[in-house]
Amino acid sequence: MKEELQKRIVKGPDGVEFEVEPLRDYYCEAQPTVMPAAYSKIVEGFFNWARSESIWILGFGTGCGAIEMRPLMTPRFDAYRYGVQWRPTPRQSNLFIISGYLSVKTLKRVIRSYEQMQNPKYVIGLGSCTINGGMYWDSYNTIKRLDHYLPVDLYITGCMPRPEALIAGFVDLKKLIRAGRAEGANQYAENFDWYKANQKQVIYDWDMPDYNW
Numbered sequence: 304m305k306e307e308l309q310k311r312i313v314k315g316p317d318g319v320e321f322e323v324e325p326l327r328d329y330y331c332e333a334q335p336t337v338m339p340a341a342y343s344k345i346v347e348g349f350f351n352w353a354r355s356e357s358i359w360i361l362g363f364g365t366g367c368g369a370i371e372m373r374p375l376m377t378p379r380f381d382a383y384r385y386g387v388q389w390r391p392t393p394r395q396s397n398l399f400i401i402s403g404y405l406s407v408k409t410l411k412r413v414i415r416s417y418e419q420m421q422n423p424k425y426v427i428g429l430g431s432c433t434i435n436g437g438m439y440w441d442s443y444n445t446i447k448r449l450d451h452y453l454p455v456d457l458y459i460t461g462c463m464p465r466p467e468a469l470i471a472g473f474v475d476l477k478k479l480i481r482a483g484r485a486e487g488a489n490q491y492a493e494n495f496d497w498y499k500a501n502q503k504q505v506i507y508d509w510d511m512p513d514y515n516w
């Protein structure tokens with residue numbers, strides 16, 4: 304474990320000494336919970352319609368596909384007219400696009416960012432690398448199947464998928480959300496132990512709490 308994460312005694316400005324345990328003091332370890340549907344089908348339908356029209360993507364690029372997201376922010380493809388926009392922090396985002404190959408080192412950051420996002424939240428796997436490893440299928444330091452580590456609501460296939468494919472993916476994701484079928488976050492909470500076991504199998508320096516939002 305990194306030195307700055309070790310339990311230690313520090314002295315405050317007033318000279319009083321106290322114990323600091325970063326993993327316990329700086330994070331919340333509460334486990335994710337399943338978000339129940341609204342009390343009535345009509346209300347839940349309305350919520351889902353509103354959610355589908357309010358997509359906030361986390362500005363986090365993980366592979367070649369991240370390059371394809373950039374044109375969507377320009378006038379040529381203009382994703383904003385679909386109610387889709389990017390945010391710089393997980394706490395303001397509800398869609399994580401894993402935009403290609405994912406090294407184990409990055410997977411650790413991705414898990415942490417995903418867990419910091421608010422519910423309801425969605426994940427899109429972009430490109431072949433997220434489905435079966437793609438051209439990195441025999442790489443020693445990338446993962447092969449994203450859905451072993453995070454719940455994936457939708458895949459966009461190709462290597463690399465063009466911006467048009469991403470727009471088609473947004474339209475499909477909206478349909479899934481409206482139909483109440485984009486339940487990845489609940490799936491993550493329900494199968495939390497299974498996801499954690501898979502994550503810990505590849506990430507050896509697990510110096511973070513199990514759920515760190």
Ligand code: SF4
Nearest residue numbers: 366367403430432463
């Ligand atoms: S699917 Fe192709 S374009 Fe996308 S990250 Fe993998 S190699 Fe790169």
